[in-house]
Amino acid sequence: xxxxxxxxxxxxxxxxxxxxxxxxxxxxxxxxxxxxxxxxxxxxxxxxxxxxxxxxxxxxxxxxxxxxxxxxxxxxxxxxxxxxxxxxxxxxxxxxxxxxxxxxxxxxxxxxxxxxxxxxxxxxxxxxxxxxxxxxxxxxxxxxxxxxxxxxxxxxxxxxxxxxxxxxxxxxxxxxxxxxxxxxxxxxxxxxxxxxxxxxxxxxxxxxxxxxxxxxxxx
Numbered sequence: 001x002x003x004x005x006x007x008x009x010x011x012x013x014x015x016x017x018x019x020x021x022x023x024x025x026x027x028x029x030x031x032x033x034x035x036x037x038x039x040x041x042x043x044x045x046x047x048x049x050x051x052x053x054x055x056x057x058x059x060x061x062x063x064x065x066x067x068x069x070x071x072x073x074x075x076x077x078x079x080x081x082x083x084x085x086x087x088x089x090x091x092x093x094x095x096x097x098x099x100x101x102x103x104x105x106x107x108x109x110x111x112x113x114x115x116x117x118x119x120x121x122x123x124x125x126x127x128x129x130x131x132x133x134x135x136x137x138x139x140x141x142x143x144x145x146x147x148x149x150x151x152x153x154x155x156x157x158x159x160x161x162x163x164x165x166x167x168x169x170x171x172x173x174x175x176x177x178x179x180x181x182x183x184x185x186x187x188x189x190x191x192x193x194x195x196x197x198x199x200x201x202x203x204x205x206x207x208x209x210x211x212x213x214x215x216x217x218x219x
Contacts, residue, residue, distance in 0.1 A: 001087055007083055020064040042098065045100065045142035045192075069104065106123060118170070119168055119171070122169075140191070147169065
């Protein structure tokens with residue numbers, strides 16, 4: 001479990017294919033000072049388990065499924081990643097509850113530069129957009145952020161796939177310098193994790209809709 005408050009930016013130093021996955025090694029001296037095998041580290045929003053480490057780096061085995069549904073599969077040696085160790089009970093929860101279980105990938109559509117702030121618009125799939133709400137929480141590449149704006153849902157009868165769904169976040173200077181989000185440009189892809197409570201509510205709503213269909217004979 002994480003908070004979405006990035007501790008350090010690490011650098012990918014090795015990627016070794018391993019059967020139906022890969023072993024990724026990240027250089028992050030400040031992160032590995034207290035790490036041990038089996039620890040969880042959020043790596044650009046993906047919860048990875050430490051399988052090996054030394055004084056400079058840690059390694060983690062990544063399944064093919066994870067490589068397929070996240071941007072970890074697009075990493076190359078030299079890339080930067082956001083890092084956060086698992087939260088400890090009894091500490092302040094500065095961000096929001098983050099599991100490190102990525103829902104999907106979003107693509108940067110617009111980057112609006114201000115004097116200090118930076119507003120980024122991300123295009124997302126409808127199934128992700130339905131879990132986002134204005135002023136709600138979202139995790140982008142492991143960073144806990146507040147949704148600043150979100151697209152209206154497709155109108156009834158409209159083709160959802162023809163209406164691009166998007167959301168925006170406003171990044172403060174600290175976020176721009178302390179995470180990789182300040183490096184984002186149009187076309188870049190990022191990992192997205194929606195709020196866990198939104199996912200549970202959507203699941204419950206689906207069961208309720210099914211029950212109503214059974215009762216009315218529409219199923």
